[in-house]
Amino acid sequence: MDHVVVVGAGLAGVRSIEALRAGGFTGRITLIGEEHHRPYDRPPLSKAVLLGETDSTVVDSDLDALDVRLCLGTAAKGLRDGVLETTEGELEYDGLVIATGATPIRLRGEGRQHVLRTIEDALTLRERLVPGARVAVVGAGWIGAEVVTAAARAGCAVTVVEAGESPLAVALGPAVGSHTTDWYARAGVELRLGAMVGTVDADGLTLMSGARVPADVVVTGIGVRPAVDWLKGSAVRLDDGVVVDEHLRTSLPNVVAVGDCANWWSRRFRARLRVEHWDTALQAPDTAAATLLGEGAVYDPVPYFWSEQFGHMVQFAGHRDAGDRMVLRGDPRRDPKWSVCWLTADDRLAAVLTVDRPRDVVQGRKIVESGRRLDPLRVADAAVALRDC
Ligand code: FAD
Incomplete structure (x- = not known):
């Protein structure tokens, strides 16, 4: 194998490069990233960055020492056998790592809605979290709860609109999620449960019930979708992300997938898992790189994540x-x-x-x-x- 292309310059992408080099790969590596930044960590975006404690979360990895050709501001558009199509032209590869992560889901409506996925998203939202601002957060999941924490701390008047019976109901079930309801009350946040948003408007939200939630700032935190649209029409099998086996192999030879976009077979849990958390993006690349290098590694972790809220x-x-x-x-x-x-x-x-x-x-x-x-x-x-x- 002479040339490995890594698509997606996030944590899973950069860790794949480190793992390839650590595994002895001496050929060429090209990293394709749609964003204009060197790989950075996302967990601090909803924590230290929103709280104003830091402006940069760049991953501590020396891409120059790893001898990588870096193509930033370049998006992958499609895939044929051995050829990656990008916005800057075609690129031949012998091995390919798909690490394109996930994209936030947005609500309907013409009003401005903030999402939180990129450093720009975080810095833009931070500017608007000022004392007295009326902030409506849609979704009391992991990201929603962290945004609420930062907004409440900034002195905003926060209302949360959540479709479920409790915060974190989708992730943990309402019985467990309801034990966090009190955290919202203590932070002075209004929590509206069982409420569905119809549209985001210029001056707030209109709920399905017709009720209005006036707001200066709307933040949508209702989940993400794997960023794999660019693979539609290729021979890579897609089903809630890129379908991979326990070696993180896709349906195409010498193509692996890792991180938020990968839907892998877990031997341990006898189930398909797609885990949108940092530890998976950190660890899975070791197996993906070993697979590309022809070793029989199996990815079978006990998934782990954390959240800092209230x-x-x-x-x-x-x-x-x-x-x-x-x-x-x-x-x-x-x-x-x-x-x-x-x-x-x-x-x-x-x-x-x-x-x-x-x-x-x-x-x-x-x-x-x-x-x-x-x-x-x-x-x-x-x-x-x-x-x-
Ligand atoms: P990403 O980090 O999304 O990187 C993918 C990269 O691919 C992106 O830069 C994207 O622009 C690029 N890309 C997409 N499509 C293309 C294309 N067609 N061509 C080229 N490039 C493309 N996890 C935890 O465990 N704990 C936390 O507390 C936590 N907090 C979080 C807070 C926030 C605000 C966010 C957004 C995530 C958080 N996570 C947390 C999740 C964690 O950050 C992700 O699981 C991790 O970033 C996934 O890494 P990844 O490399 O798979 O994807």
């Missing part, structure tokens, strides 16, 4: 199914530090969510990995370390 560190490890039963560790109504474990029918740990209990997530992730059984009564006792359950 002064809490929220962490999650594992993969939960609708049938798993929930066991609370601690009482969220009295104790600010609590966890939830999801146990399978035969008492194995499927997933763990922790609020300011970092030990539970570290130990829980290892237990999910080991696949061992737990004693549910001990799990329910927050005083017993999870590793001793």
